[in-house]
Amino acid sequence: MSENDANKPQGRKPTLPPGAAKPTLPPGAGKKPTLPPGAGKAPTLPPGMKKPGGPAMPPGMPPAGPGGDGAPSRADFASDQDVRWCPGCGDYAILATVQRLMPELGVPRENVVFISGIGCSSRFPYYMNTYGMHSIHGRAPTIATGIKTSRPDLDVWMITGDGDSLSIGGNHIIHIMRRNVDLQIIMFNNQIYGLTKGQYSPTSEVGKITKSTPFGSIDHPFNPIALVLGADASFAARTMDRDPKHMKEILRQAHDFNGTGFVEVYQNCNIFNDGAFFSFTEKATKSDKAIFFEHGQPLVYADGKKGLRLNGFHLEAIDLEGGNWGVDDCLVYDETSLELATILARVYWHDELPQPFGVFYRQARPTYDEQVGRQVQAVIERSGKGSLADLLAEGDTWVVG
Amino acid sequence: MGSKTVETLPEATVLFAGDSGDGMQLTGTQFTLATAYAMNDLATLPDFPAEIRAPVGTRYGVSGFQLHFGSVDIRTPGDDVDLLIAMNPAALVVNLDRVRPGGTILVNSNSFEAKDLNLANLDSNPLEDGSLDKYRVIQVELTRLTRETLKDSDLNQKQIDRSKNMFALGLSLWLYSRPVEPAEQWIRSKFAKKPEIRDANLELLKKGYHFGETTEMFVTRYEVTPATLPPGRYRAVQGVQAMAMGFVAAADKSGIPITYGSYPITPASDILHALSRYKNHGIMTIQAEDEIAAIGMAIGASFGGCLGITGTSGPGVALKGEAMGLAHITELPLVIVNVQRGGPSTGLPTKTEQSDLMQAYYGRNGDAPMPIIAASTPGDCFEVAYEACRIAVKYMTPVVLLSDGYLANGSEPWLIPDPDSLADFEVQYATEPNVEVDGEKVFHGYVRDPQTLARPWAKPGTPGLEHRIGGLEKKDGTGNVSYDAHNHELMIRLRAEKVKRVQQDMAPLEIFGDEDAELLIVGWGSTRGAIEAGVTRARNAGLKVASVHLRWVCPLPADLGKVLSGFSKFLVPELNNGQLVRILRDEFLLPFEAMNKIQGRPFGPSEIARKIEDMLG
Incomplete structure (x- = not known):
């Protein structure tokens, strides 16, 4: 019996395969979407930015439309609005990844809704040719909860940043997690306030010198994955802007998960916090400083040269080449274990251990929207559809005249 | 015996x-x-x-x-x-x-x-x-x-x-x-x-x-022998019950599901309690984590094509202010109920006061007017609830509904209304693109109805109408983000004009008492009974006096100026330190005299009658 098994609580439900519990597609699924309004206007891009959907087209040409098989393409999900992030911003990679993923999900464009708060990341909905709302600072979870609960047929995505969701919106992020509303949250974490021009954020490291902390910040930072696990998240994952392949896969899994799919994306702010995550994202250090883990696989990194083993409640790095340790000694990750998720989430900016990227925790439980709907149905089944006339005349009444 | x-x-x-x-x-x-x-x-x-x-x-x-x-x-x-x-x-x-x-x-x-x-x-x-x-x-x-x-x-x-x-x-x-x-x-x-x-x-x-x-x-x-009430079937009703039933009636007649988001607060919680029982009447309730979440959820529901309502009391409205502005600029239907209580701050949570008219009028950043409707009796809460929903949807605007602790908890015999007698409440969602650009049919979210200036309500799930809204200034017509100076001024004026056009939906004002009197009393909200009973007493004592009561406080009724022109003295009794009186002075530049009681208790008819005697004596 490995230490992993010893820590694993008995009676856990097996992992759901991605998409298993997802409701069937709403009516109209697979219908060929019409072209976006204003399609044909060539968006201008900041210098150095690649146009989403491939090479720039001559003005007047519609963007790359549905493919030969009639399926929607990436360009179908790009709005006609100019993308206004700073050149070189990590947000571009996230937008491009989401636009690439969308056609693969098979959800009709008209059923997709993006809800955001305030901040650089929260401009995102303007660039998606879906339904969307750019709301107010910190409150996207409330609006997303309202729309998903009243319209469970819609595919709702929430876009937020570290300041938006962990500072001004801290209350709402924990409550959407505990409710487990069936939607996806993409949290762009750049560890800085960008739109207000460079103050430290609730994820900035202690000692951060910014405009508002000329002598260094003294606030202890949040660990977002640990925070949402503490709020009983049912799906928590981390990925990075510089690995679009990994990001796309994680986002797909968050989407296919039936519940709140929380994804923290490390996103470089090249203006106010350039290189914050370079040790995890850049070639020279990535293999040593980052570990990409998967359910059912041993925790191995550094191109197979190193691994992580569980020693009591702690993870320790082991050298797989020295002859003392082998892959069999590494912890085989189990994403349904809240205990393991908690241990792995606490490997955070660790001096000796690599930063983990992947799905920390996935445990399906009934979603809020589904339960609300079920309760309404149960009342209707028990009491019948309410009659207004009966309701108005309820209780003690008397007749005059 | x-x-x-x-x-x-x-x-x-x-x-x-x-x-x-x-x-x-x-x-x-x-x-x-x-x-x-x-x-x-x-x-x-x-x-x-x-x-x-x-x-x-x-x-x-x-x-x-x-x-x-x-x-x-x-x-x-x-x-x-x-x-x-x-x-x-x-x-x-x-x-x-x-x-x-x-x-x-x-x-x-x-x-x-x-x-x-x-x-x-x-x-x-x-x-x-x-x-x-x-x-x-x-x-x-x-x-x-x-x-x-x-x-x-x-x-x-x-x-x-x-x-x-x-x-x-x-x-x-x-x-x-x-x-x-x-x-x-x-x-x-x-x-x-x-x-x-x-x-x-x-x-x-x-x-x-x-x-x-x-x-x-x-x-x-x-x-005490039976009263001579108009014939029909009656029940005793409290304001909170009547209001909850008004919302049910709105859901029933319009066919739009209602989502009520609320955070517990005295004296508004009873609306949440009542509505949470009406799940088989097209009402969904969410007890939110805070006041802001409550309105956010209601806005989300309205964006999804349902009707969002949020209910609270004054301190809660203070927290909702930013989101009310969002509903105003995104031009989504929404009803914000304020069951007023003694303020400021936590104030007198269980006592009644007409505390928040100024807050409803001006309590937001930027120029963000919204229609304000006020209930005048416990039973009237039913009608104003229904009307607030109807106007919110017809004009695509947030509407503030003012009640107060006295109306919420007070009760009166209520002639049970016939559902068929309620005003028509039809909803038109956008179904297809509304503009042609370069020979192509597209959907623009801010093209307005010429009569109401309402923008189209396009429900997510409708193919071809995908659009984005948000709190940044909108370009007239397209609804895209715009920082253009002249567009901003145009949009501020357009949104204000739209609110003003709610005047089209108001019933003519009715003068109570002597139309040829010198003195007119102007009231709003829960003081109606005391004012009209006071006017009756004064008239029985031989004095000439009239009163007019405002159901819509914003915009002021189009015929109010004409009504006022028939009188030379004006009294504005309010359970606050003078709020409507300032709005009226500002609007009409007439000598409105304030009469204020700020004791957490309603006016009695004798107080009003005495004041009338003082003014005419």
Whole structure:
């Protein structure tokens, strides 16, 4: 019996395969979407930015439309609005990844809704040719909860940043997690306030010198994955802007998960916090400083040269080449274990251990929207559809005249 | 009915007062029910402390329930109390100034011991020191009689003492010749599973009733004959119930599901409680994590094509301000209910006040007007709830609905409306692109209806109408983000003009009283009953006076200027430090005189009548 098994609580439900519990597609699924309004206007891009959907087209040409098989393409999900992030911003990679993923999900464009708060990341909905709302600072979870609960047929995505969701919106992020509303949250974490021009954020490291902390910040930072696990998240994952392949896969899994799919994306702010995550994202250090883990696989990194083993409640790095340790000694990750998720989430900016990227925790439980709907149905089944006339005349009444 | 004389009264006001644990609200509610059965017109005013169980016997722990009933038109809970039932010295002294000289005070004489007087901060016993000389005082040993009645019951001393309100209820039902059956029925169903408590309460109710008949303290009992109300089926209704039913009616008639987002707050929580029972009526309720979340959820629901409503009280509206601005700029239908209470800050949570008209008008960043509708009676809460929803959807705008603690908890007989008689409530969602650009049909989210200036409501899930909205300034027509200087000015003006056009949907103002009078009283909200009763009294005394009551406070009705032009003196009574009066002065530059009461209590008709006499005398 490995230490992993010893820590694993008995009676856990097996992992759901991605998409298993997802409701069937709403009516109209697979219908060929019409072209976006204003399609044909060539968006201008900041210098150095690649146009989403491939090479720039001559003005007047519609963007790359549905493919030969009639399926929607990436360009179908790009709005006609100019993308206004700073050149070189990590947000571009996230937008491009989401636009690439969308056609693969098979959800009709008209059923997709993006809800955001305030901040650089929260401009995102303007660039998606879906339904969307750019709301107010910190409150996207409330609006997303309202729309998903009243319209469970819609595919709702929430876009937020570290300041938006962990500072001004801290209350709402924990409550959407505990409710487990069936939607996806993409949290762009750049560890800085960008739109207000460079103050430290609730994820900035202690000692951060910014405009508002000329002598260094003294606030202890949040660990977002640990925070949402503490709020009983049912799906928590981390990925990075510089690995679009990994990001796309994680986002797909968050989407296919039936519940709140929380994804923290490390996103470089090249203006106010350039290189914050370079040790995890850049070639020279990535293999040593980052570990990409998967359910059912041993925790191995550094191109197979190193691994992580569980020693009591702690993870320790082991050298797989020295002859003392082998892959069999590494912890085989189990994403349904809240205990393991908690241990792995606490490997955070660790001096000796690599930063983990992947799905920390996935445990399906009934979603809020589904339960609300079920309760309404149960009342209707028990009491019948309410009659207004009966309701108005309820209780003690008397007749005059 | 024994050997007592029966005197017939046109109307009477009774006030039950005791500790917050004495069951005075329940006693008042049951007396109200019996009064409804006796077919009197009525109005009630529950008045309770913010503490759930304040220390026993203290002045600040006093809970009261006032009821005004009669065979005549009853417009207020009454300003002069005819009968005060005081369970202890604190309840007596706190309410004494409300009893008319010559009125009756019934006290529980067992609760006037030294320790009780001490708790009520009294140096001498009011039953002995002459301070009650101008009243008729009836001393009943409520505690002793209750204990004696239940001496064979299995209840413990505490349970027995807590039941004495039933003795008091029985006695007051006898005194005003009310039927005892409604209370008996209520006790039977309420305590069906606790037979010993049920039997004790029934016994006490009966003993109290019989005590009136046999005791020699009362030589007279009273009778109030049925009121001449318009014919139809009636029920007693509280403002909160009426409002909840108004929202159900809106969901029913429009076919749009309603999502009600709310965070518990006094005195608005009862709307949430009521609506959460109406799940089979197209109502979904969410108890949110805070006030901001509550409105955010409602906005999300409205974006999804449902109708979002959020309900709260003044402090909650303060927190919702930014989101109200979002609903204004995104031009989504939304209803924000404010059951006003005494402010500022936490203020007087359980007391009534017309505290937040200025907040509703101006309490947001930027120029963000929204229609404001105010209920005037408990039953009127039904109609304004329905109307607020209808206007929110028709004009694609957030609407503020103002109620207050008095309307929410007060009750009156309510002529049950016929659902078919309600105004039409049809909803048109956008179904196809509305603009042609370069030969291509596209959807623009801010193309307006020429009559209402409403933008189209395109539900997510509708192919081809994908669009984005948000809190950044919108380009006229397309709805895209725009920082253009002239567009911003245009949009500010367009949104304000749209709100102004709600005037199209207002019924003409009605003048109450003498159209040829010099003096016009302008009121809004829950003061309607007191103002019109005061006007009636003044006119009966030979004075010429008129009043006009505003249901829509923003925008002001289009015909208000014309109405005002027929008068030369103006009085604006408000339960605040002067809010509508400033708006009227600003709008019309006429000499509006303010009349303000800021005591957490409604106006009484006599206060209004006196003021009229002062102005015309």
